[in-house]
Amino acid sequence: MQRYKRELRxxxxxxxxxxxxxxxxxxxxxxxGRTFQTKFPEIMRRLxxxxxxxxxxxxxxxxxxxxMETAVSNLLRPQVPVLCLVGGFFGRxxxxxxxxYGADVHTLEFSWGSGIKxxxxxxxxxxxxxxxxxxVVHNESSxxxxxxxxxxxxxxxxxxxxxxxxxxxxxxxxxxxxxxxxVDVVVSASQKCLMAPxxxxxxxxxxxxxxYLKDNPQGRYYFDLRKYAEYLExxxxxxxxxxxxxxxxxxxxxxxxxxxxxxxxARHNLMRDMLRSGIKAxxxxxxxxxxxxxxxxTAVKIEQADAxxxxxxxxxxVEFAGGQGVHAGKIIRIGHMGYATPxxxxxxxxxxxxxxxxxxxxxxxxxxxxAG
Amino acid sequence: MQRYKRELRxxxxxxxxxxxxxxxxxxxxxxxGRTFQTKFPEIMRRLxxxxxxxxxxxxxxxxxxxxMETAVSNLLRPQVPVLCLVGGFFGRxxxxxxxxYGADVHTLEFSWGSGIKxxxxxxxxxxxxxxxxxxVVHNESSxxxxxxxxxxxxxxxxxxxxxxxxxxxxxxxxxxxxxxxxVDVVVSASQKCLMAPxxxxxxxxxxxxxxYLKDNPQGRYYFDLRKYAEYLExxxxxxxxxxxxxxxxxxxxxxxxxxxxxxxxARHNLMRDMLRSGIKAxxxxxxxxxxxxxxxxTAVKIEQADAxxxxxxxxxxVEFAGGQGVHAGKIIRIGHMGYATPxxxxxxxxxxxxxxxxxxxxxxxxxxxxAG
Numbered sequence: 001m002q003r004y005k006r007e008l009r010x011x012x013x014x015x016x017x018x019x020x021x022x023x024x025x026x027x028x029x030x031x032x033g034r035t036f037q038t039k040f041p042e043i044m045r046r047l048x049x050x051x052x053x054x055x056x057x058x059x060x061x062x063x064x065x066x067x068m069e070t071a072v073s074n075l076l077r078p079q080v081p082v083l084c085l086v087g088g089f090f091g092r093x094x095x096x097x098x099x100x101y102g103a104d105v106h107t108l109e110f111s112w113g114s115g116i117k118x119x120x121x122x123x124x125x126x127x128x129x130x131x132x133x134x135x136v137v138h139n140e141s142s143x144x145x146x147x148x149x150x151x152x153x154x155x156x157x158x159x160x161x162x163x164x165x166x167x168x169x170x171x172x173x174x175x176x177x178x179x180x181x182x183v184d185v186v187v188s189a190s191q192k193c194l195m196a197p198x199x200x201x202x203x204x205x206x207x208x209x210x211x212y213l214k215d216n217p218q219g220r221y222y223f224d225l226r227k228y229a230e231y232l233e234x235x236x237x238x239x240x241x242x243x244x245x246x247x248x249x250x251x252x253x254x255x256x257x258x259x260x261x262x263x264x265x266a267r268h269n270l271m272r273d274m275l276r277s278g279i280k281a282x283x284x285x286x287x288x289x290x291x292x293x294x295x296x297x298t299a300v301k302i303e304q305a306d307a308x309x310x311x312x313x314x315x316x317x318v319e320f321a322g323g324q325g326v327h328a329g330k331i332i333r334i335g336h337m338g339y340a341t342p343x344x345x346x347x348x349x350x351x352x353x354x355x356x357x358x359x360x361x362x363x364x365x366x367x368x369x370x371a372g
Numbered sequence: 373m374q375r376y377k378r379e380l381r382x383x384x385x386x387x388x389x390x391x392x393x394x395x396x397x398x399x400x401x402x403x404x405g406r407t408f409q410t411k412f413p414e415i416m417r418r419l420x421x422x423x424x425x426x427x428x429x430x431x432x433x434x435x436x437x438x439x440m441e442t443a444v445s446n447l448l449r450p451q452v453p454v455l456c457l458v459g460g461f462f463g464r465x466x467x468x469x470x471x472x473y474g475a476d477v478h479t480l481e482f483s484w485g486s487g488i489k490x491x492x493x494x495x496x497x498x499x500x501x502x503x504x505x506x507x508v509v510h511n512e513s514s515x516x517x518x519x520x521x522x523x524x525x526x527x528x529x530x531x532x533x534x535x536x537x538x539x540x541x542x543x544x545x546x547x548x549x550x551x552x553x554x555v556d557v558v559v560s561a562s563q564k565c566l567m568a569p570x571x572x573x574x575x576x577x578x579x580x581x582x583x584y585l586k587d588n589p590q591g592r593y594y595f596d597l598r599k600y601a602e603y604l605e606x607x608x609x610x611x612x613x614x615x616x617x618x619x620x621x622x623x624x625x626x627x628x629x630x631x632x633x634x635x636x637x638a639r640h641n642l643m644r645d646m647l648r649s650g651i652k653a654x655x656x657x658x659x660x661x662x663x664x665x666x667x668x669x670t671a672v673k674i675e676q677a678d679a680x681x682x683x684x685x686x687x688x689x690v691e692f693a694g695g696q697g698v699h700a701g702k703i704i705r706i707g708h709m710g711y712a713t714p715x716x717x718x719x720x721x722x723x724x725x726x727x728x729x730x731x732x733x734x735x736x737x738x739x740x741x742x743a744g
Contacts, residue, residue, distance in 0.1 A: 008400055013612060016400045024396035024616065028380055028388045028569065030691055061571055062434045062594065063611040069594045100591040191612060197400065199433055199571050199614030219472040222434065222441045239435040240385060240563060242571030242614060244396065319402055 004317035013191035037235030052177035064189035067201025078102035089142030094135035122155035139170035144299035268295035278362030296337035376689035409607030424549035436540035436561035439573025450474035461514030466507035494527035511542035516671035640667035650734030668709035
């Protein structure tokens with residue numbers, strides 16, 4: 001067997017740069033001591049341009065789903081009418097969370113592979129003025145679709161509903177403008193475009209949403225944002241955080257800021273465009289249209305997809321993800337988020353074309369896009 | 373200013389050995405891939421001797437409190453009668469969690485600095501056959517008290533109540549025998565005696581408790597143990613874990629097993645005894661009696677305790693914790709858990725005696741204990 005480097009080309013956890021991962025090995029410090037109290041709020045503030053907000057960002061030790069449940073457990077009361085926009089696995093997760101908390105869950109279903117249609121959302125809201133909360137996924141990584149959150153926010157028109165967005169697999173790779181778009185709650189996590197290890201979720205809440213949640217009597221403790229707000233005033237978290245993840249995030253933000261956010265976003269768009277050109281040059285079918293395509297993950301229809309990606313993993317050490325839900329076994333998903341570059345896209349395409357016996361075709365197409 | 377190494381002598385997060393912390397910098401892998409699926413269940417099984425159980429151990433990405441809430445959110449229904457045994461900050465946390473989940477909370481209060489009295493628990497249970505769950509802390513780190521969980525379990529006699537124990541700051545430093553003692557739920561966390569970084573909680577559940585929780589309709593999602601049980605069958609967690617914490621735990625377990633569990637427990641007892649002798653030699657007062665004293669943390673009464681420990685921290689880089697609740701500002705707490713040795717106890721005593729101008733007295737007493 002020849003040696004290959006392992007290439008993690010899944011939609012998260014994404015590869016972590018050595019500059020970042022080495023921070024994870026720092027000596028342990030007191031999370032109630034001065035170093036943490038000074039650095040933690042400063043590092044959280046550096047996330048604000050990525051969220052597009054001037055609001056506070058809170059950190060929860062947990063996965064992205066812990067961040068989603070933080071939103072749900074703070075906002076929901078039993079029987080409250082909510083609208084879940086579902087077009088994939090993570091939209092379904094919003095729905096399941098809202099059901100677990102006993103809400104009156106309305107669901108608008110969209111095809112798994114195309115974007116949420118803002119006019120459909122607007123129409124539904126007109127018929128249902130009672131809806132108090134809308135839940136949507138920005139980047140539906142299960143289908144490689146980027147939803148147009150700005151248009152969904154606008155589709156509310158005068159409607160009262162608060163908009164809650166899962167930006168776990170987009171934030172830091174795709175522009176997000178929470179304040180400008182009028183988004184009320186944004187959830188993200190460390191292990192995708194933020195280039196840090198998994199274990200931390202981030203959440204920001206508009207003034208209106210914080211008013212809405214602060215008197216909610218619904219039981220909650222570990223996820224209680226009122227506690228996080230209180231402790232952040234002294235630079236702390238209410239419960240012991242995974243301390244070094246904060247310093248890992250700092251190192252990742254150093255890299256993101258050095259590259260420049262606009263360049264980061266342009267790089268993700270370029271990787272998407274290169275990959276789509278290469279896939280088409282191989283005669284394979286993309287799951288999504290150009291308009292709906294995610295800049296951080298690309299889904300490709302392939303017969304017996306799981307066996308196909310297992311062969312590539314074994315032969316070249318390049319790991320793609322499979323399909324979820326209706327797409328299980330029918331697609332491969334190629335992650336290109338965070339610590340990924342146009343040259344990584346070329347190697348991802350190279351292993352596809354070698355496996356398919358179509359040497360050079362995809363790489364040629366992608367290089368043409370790269371050369372502009 | 374002279375240079376000193378930083379010495380973290382707080383009751384968690386505890387220092388992490390380099391052998392362990394370097395695992396945190398490993399390259400990222402897929403938590404749905406074969407390496408994780410193989411290693412994860414194997415490493416969880418190696419925790420069983422520390423829990424004293426043959427039951428499965430589940431890992432939650434989150435703090436120790438996330439582990440406690442996992443117990444509460446799976447077990448509680450609104451209005452269910454529960455008994456919280458409170459003798460410190462973390463007993464109070466059980467009570468607050470149970471209140472947040474709408475239980476009918478009975479509370480037995482004990483003095484903050486002495487142990488839970490098993491006969492009082494037995495008497496209360498006789499008068500309250502309706503109690504379904506009892507919540508207690510094994511090692512109450514806020515008061516440096518080790519509670520006698522075995523006797524508390526026995527005090528139930530024929531009573532139906534399930535016993536839920538927070539063993540966050542004891543497990544791995546103090547013997548725990550879940551199965552033998554008849555404990556139903558045990559919660560622990562990575563950042564104390566387990567010598568790993570914070571960010572992961574562990575929970576084990578007796579067969580009777582799993583039956584009790586599995587049909588509980590109470591809403592839960594991230595903490596839903598039924599999901600953890602289902603995913604562990606294929607070697608996974610339901611939500612993205614902080615992957616490298618698992619490998620950090622593996623390295624810590626290597627060290628614990630190489631030393632031998634009995635030796636680990638004896639080392640913690642020795643550190644407790646050395647510290648108590650040294651403190652007495654300085655003429656200072658210990659918060660707890662010998663019988664109640666924790667093997668992992670020691671509390672010492674000192675005037676203006678926070679200024680005292682701040683001076684020591686600044687002068688020597690040795691960091692002690694302060695008091696919580698009724699003891700705020702009145703005690704210092706010295707952690708000696710996990711990656712701590714008898715020589716660390718000597719330096720902890722040395723800085724105390726230097727600060728108090730009583731050179732050599734405490735060290736002499738502690739060395740005498742060490743020499744046997």
